[in-house]
Amino acid sequence: MSRNSLSRKHMDLTTGPLAKNIILYALPIIATGMLQLLFNAADLVVVGRYCGSVSVAAVGATGAVINLTVTLFIGLSVGVGVLVATGLGAQNREQVSDAIHTAIPVALIGGVVLTAIGVVLTEPLLRLMKTPEDVISLSGLYMKIYFTGMPASLLYNYGAAVLRADGDTRRPLFFLSSAGVLNVALNVMFVVLFDLDVAGVALATSISQYFSAILVIAALMREQGAIRFEWGKMKISKEALYQIIRIGLPAGLQGAMFSISNTIIQSSLNSFGSVAMAGCAAASNIEGFSYVAMNAFNQCAMNFIGQNYGAGNYDRVRKVARLCILDVIVTGLIVGWTVFALGRPLLGIYITDSDAAIAYGLIRMRYISTVHFLNGLHDTMTGVLRGLGSSFVPMIVTVGGVCVTRIIWIYTIFQVPAYHTLEMLFIVYPISWIITSAILFVCYFVLAKKKLPTEG
Numbered sequence: 320m321s322r323n324s325l326s327r328k329h330m331d332l333t334t335g336p337l338a339k340n341i342i343l344y345a346l347p348i349i350a351t352g353m354l355q356l357l358f359n360a361a362d363l364v365v366v367g368r369y370c371g372s373v374s375v376a377a378v379g380a381t382g383a384v385i386n387l388t389v390t391l392f393i394g395l396s397v398g399v400g401v402l403v404a405t406g407l408g409a410q411n412r413e414q415v416s417d418a419i420h421t422a423i424p425v426a427l428i429g430g431v432v433l434t435a436i437g438v439v440l441t442e443p444l445l446r447l448m449k450t451p452e453d454v455i456s457l458s459g460l461y462m463k464i465y466f467t468g469m470p471a472s473l474l475y476n477y478g479a480a481v482l483r484a485d486g487d488t489r490r491p492l493f494f495l496s497s498a499g500v501l502n503v504a505l506n507v508m509f510v511v512l513f514d515l516d517v518a519g520v521a522l523a524t525s526i527s528q529y530f531s532a533i534l535v536i537a538a539l540m541r542e543q544g545a546i547r548f549e550w551g552k553m554k555i556s557k558e559a560l561y562q563i564i565r566i567g568l569p570a571g572l573q574g575a576m577f578s579i580s581n582t583i584i585q586s587s588l589n590s591f592g593s594v595a596m597a598g599c600a601a602a603s604n605i606e607g608f609s610y611v612a613m614n615a616f617n618q619c620a621m622n623f624i625g626q627n628y629g630a631g632n633y634d635r636v637r638k639v640a641r642l643c644i645l646d647v648i649v650t651g652l653i654v655g656w657t658v659f660a661l662g663r664p665l666l667g668i669y670i671t672d673s674d675a676a677i678a679y680g681l682i683r684m685r686y687i688s689t690v691h692f693l694n695g696l697h698d699t700m701t702g703v704l705r706g707l708g709s710s711f712v713p714m715i716v717t718v719g720g721v722c723v724t725r726i727i728w729i730y731t732i733f734q735v736p737a738y739h740t741l742e743m744l745f746i747v748y749p750i751s752w753i754i755t756s757a758i759l760f761v762c763y764f765v766l767a768k769k770k771l772p773t774e775g
Contacts, residue, residue, distance in 0.1 A: 330486035332626040333408060337638050341623065341646065345615040347488035351479075352611025354495040356604065365506045367601075367669045370516050375670060376596040377457035377517055381445075385437075385462065386578040389469065392429040393476055394571020396422075397621070398563035400480035401705060404622045407485060407545065408629025415545040417559035419481055420552045423536075425560070426477040430470025437466025448586040451593050461517040468525030471532035478535035478548075484622050485546050494534040502527035566705065569714035573701075580722040583729050587744055591679070595741065598679030601669035602662075605680075606687055609654040613695025616647040617702035624706025633771040640703045640763070647699045651692025659688040679741065686745035693752035697721070700759035707770055712762050720755030 330344060366374040399422040406414035441462045445455050479491040502523050509519025539548035588599055620643040627635045658665065666680045697720075701713040728747040732738055 330488075332404075332486050332623045333630045333632055333635070337623075337635065338642055341616075341619050341639070341642055344486070344488055344623070345619050345646070347492040348483070348615035348618055349612050351488070351492045351495050352614060353608055354492070354499040356607045356611060364669055365510050365520055366517060368671060369510050371672055373453055373593055373597075374457060374517055375600060375676075376451075376593040377454045378461055378520065378600070381458050381462050381465070385465065386574070386581065389433055389472070390574030390578050391568075391571035392426075392433060392473055394569075394574050395425065395429070395563055395567035396473075396476045396480040397570040397705060397710070398565065398567025399477050400484045400618075401566045401621060401625050401708070401710075402559065402562050403481050403484035403546065404625030404706075405629035405708070408626035412545045414559070416547075416552070417556040418563065419539065419546060419548055420554060421556045421559040421563065422477045422481070423474070423548065424553055424555055425563070426473035427470055430473045433469035433473070434466050437469065438463050441466075448582060449589045451589060451596075454593055454596070457517045461521045464518055464521035465524060468528035471525075471528040474532035475528065475535050478532070478539055481539065481546055482535070483618060484625065485544075486622075490538055491535065494531050494538070497534065498527040498531035501530055566708065566710045569710040570705065573714040573717050576718045576722040580725040583726055584744065584747075587729055587733060588741075591741065594673055594676050595679040597670060597673065598666065598676035598681075599683045599741075601666050601676070602680035602683040602687075604669070605658055605662075605665050606684070606691065609651065609658050609688065609691050610694065612654050613647050613651045613692070614698055616643045616650070616695065617698045619643050619646075620699055620702035621706040624703060628707055628770075633773075636707070636771055637767065639706075640767075643699050643703065644696065647695040648692050651695040655688045655691035658691075659684050662688070682741045683745055686742065687748050690749040690752070693749055693756060697752050697756040697759060700756060700763060703763055704759070704766060707766055709762075709766055712766070713759060716758045716762060717755055720758055721751040724751040724754060 330340060332340070332344075366378055399418055402418040403415050406412075406418060442455070442459045445458055445462075450458060475494070479494075482488070482491055505523035505526060506520050509515045509523055513519060515522070536548065539546060540550075542548070589596060620639060623639040623643075624636050627633075627639065662681050662684045663677060666677045670676045670680070697717070701717065704710070704713045725747050728750070729744075733743055733747075
């Protein structure tokens with residue numbers, strides 16, 4: 320069976336010039352990630368301009384809690400993508416079909432569960448994080464509405480993972496572009512015309528998520544190759560579910576642990592008040608744009624390596640790893656320092672009523688944006704290992720190197736009165752990235768020696 324009989328659309332990841340193809344593959348992912356961030360950026364900009372800095376703080380305070388609850392299920396999309404990529408590389412049509420028709424019902428069930436969790440646990444989690452009283456009611460309202468979009472969010476992420484594993488990064492970009500335009504239009508309508516404040520931006524985000532989910536499912540239904548989705552074939556295959564969980568669950572747990580450590584950091588940040596929260600929420604959103612530019616190479620590594628490893632192209636796997644590492648370092652340095660240099664005007668887009676909030680945001684950017692390439696490096700190494708089918712090892716390394724380091728830092732050094740400052744809070748980010756990246760490099764060399772025999 321030929322490679323084209325399984326997948327006739329877009330890029331074949333197992334042939335062609337790697338340096339060029341990685342960039343061409345990454346660019347639509349970067350643009351897609353930028354658009355995903357525009358969902359939240361549009362929320363912050365609209366409420367910042369029409370509702371004030373307290374509403375900005377309210378939306379910003381929800382990020383850590385939302386990530387804490389959704390990352391476990393979103394992580395399973397990693398398993399879906401790797402299973403589809405290796406199946407395509409190995410010419411295994413049955414594996415690809417089982418993965419897709421298992422992923423969709425898992426996404427629907429997971430989305431309903433997340434909606435229930437979000438509605439019930441919103442206020443307890445916000446109070447656990449010591450969210451200020453002038454923010455908590457608005458944050459709770461935003462989250463309850465936002466979580467109604469969880470089934471659609473998971474459907475889009477799982478469907479997009481299938482398309483990217485097949486070498487198609489353009490359609491997910493188009494789908495999210497369309498949903499992004501809808502989200503911005505609804506934001507303005509609900510907030511400016513109907514005066515719904517944070518409830519309006521949450522409702523706009525939820526509606527746009529359903530729109531993007533419909534588009535991605537419709538695309539899979541129109542496929543004629545191995546990645547075609549048919550409602551009548553939808554069932555949970557035990558073997559496919561096992562493989563999705565084996566690869567995706569560690570990724571989800573890793574993300575959940577990330578969220579726990581970030582929730583603890585957010586709780587520490589909350590102690591500085593709503594003005595600091597607003598400035599850092601805006602800075603964090605801006606940093607997200609540099610993160611998605613780097614995260615594209617994580618996905619490149621995972622899918623290129625997944626297909627080539629499945630096809631037995633071991634020398635090509637090594638080249639993919641080297642190129643993705645180089646690309647992410649260069650990208651992180653360029654974007655991170657550009658963001659830092661333009662920090663004040665960028666923060667001014669989000670915050671128009673508080674110079675103090677902007678000053679707090681600049682503190683965060685000084686300690687994170689300038690060395691953000693370290694985050695991309697650690698992220699890409701994780702993608703390399705997952706592409707080789709190893710998801711448990713990067714989970715353990717990341718949980719220890721990033722999450723545990725941050726938690727220990729918060730409850731020891733940061734608790735010393737002389738060190739209880741924003742600077743000492745944010746410096747733990749680069750420290751944890753350096754530790755984790757170093758260990759992941761060692762793990763890669765050990766795994767490569769075992770799983771990648773020299774060709775010829």
